[in-house]
Amino acid sequence: MALMFDLPAADAIYHQQCNINFRTGKSIPKSYQTVNCDKAALRSPGRPEQKEQKDAFEKMDGEFHNLVPYNVPVWAQHLQNIPTCFVKLSNLNTPVHKWNIPGLPDDVQLFIKRDDLTGAELSGNKVRALQILFAEALEEGATHVVTGGGPQSGHCRAVSLICRSLGLKPHIVIDRVEKKEDLVAMGNILLYRMAGSQIYVTPLESYTSLKRRIGRMQHFISDAYKEKCYCIPSGGATGKAVYAFITLFEELLQQGLHERFDDIVLTVGTGGTSLGVAVANSLTGS
CATH class of the missing domain: 3.40.50.1100 (Rossmann fold)
Known part of the structure; x- marks a missing residue:
């Protein structure tokens, strides 16, 4: 009982003797131990095993930052210098949204390709x-x-x-x-x-x-x-980089480009986007 007045000493002796770890089941005093109990049953509900954690992480990470085979659209397979792969850095396809801006004529509808939603930090298309x-x-x-x-x-x-x-x-x-x-x-x-x-x-x-x-x-x-x-x-204006925008055009085709729209408007810097879209537009017969 005298030790109870020296709490640090009492605590040290208790942990030296017991070293309780209820999660792992190691070094628990006999009065607290579970007899013939499956360790898996002692896990806290919802707490994943190491393998479960790894599988969940890999599923979340997906193919990001990994090399993935590049598949050129069927209508562009006759071209040369086709890339063999790309490194996944984005979430594609991006949506097409209606864009309501003031001053449009009544018979004109404007839509925007939302490449600001690629998921890549501060890079857009x-x-x-x-x-x-x-x-x-x-x-x-x-x-x-x-x-x-x-x-x-x-x-x-x-x-x-x-x-x-x-x-x-x-x-x-x-x-x-x-x-x-x-x-x-x-x-x-x-x-x-x-x-x-x-x-x-x-x-x-x-x-x-x-x-x-x-x-x-x-x-x-x-x-x-x-x-x-x-x-x-x-x-980034190179011959291989043009294929990124040939693929972009295929993405637009899947979103009803030929059926829903009459014109495409692009901004131009070094010309890579406009070149890829122009080549793709020509190859698809539009």
Whole structure:
């Protein structure tokens, strides 16, 4: 009884003697033990076993960040340079919603393809092409990726974030900037830095000149780090990336493109989206 007045000592002696663990059933005093009881029955209701946890996680994770075979639409199978796979970074297909904006004529209906719902962080439809390009980077064993664009390039932002999700090192060549000190950490530039991108700057250049400079940076980075670097041109405009928008057109066909709509309106930067849609539109006889 005297020990009861020294609570820390009493507690230490109790745990030294008992070491109770009711979840595992180990070292429980005999008076508390369950005789001939199945350990599975002692589990708390709803608490999954390790295998159940693993299976649930894998089901939730699905194919994300894994290489998946690319299936070109039947009507485009005669084309060349078809990608063999892509890395899953998005949730497709995205819906088409009616868009009610003021000033439309009474006989005009406007709909919008919701590629802001791809599920890829801050990238919109850019993730479609990058799924193909990053698959090529992973297949080649690259550990670095270099691309370029303007100070507030959405493409560069998407590349920076996807690199980090795949464990790659991003390198960004920023056009129209004389000195790094001129970069203000706001907007996409802030996101480049938050993703840990290595930033390089270059004065105003033409698209062709910037493309060559990014290509030279690929060799520079490979030599400097002694590791493979993959080059993505500004805007991700490559022959293989066009297939992302050929697939987009197939997605639109499944959503009733030919039956429901008369025109497609696109914004144009480096032209990859418009090229893929134009080729697909021609191949499908519209």
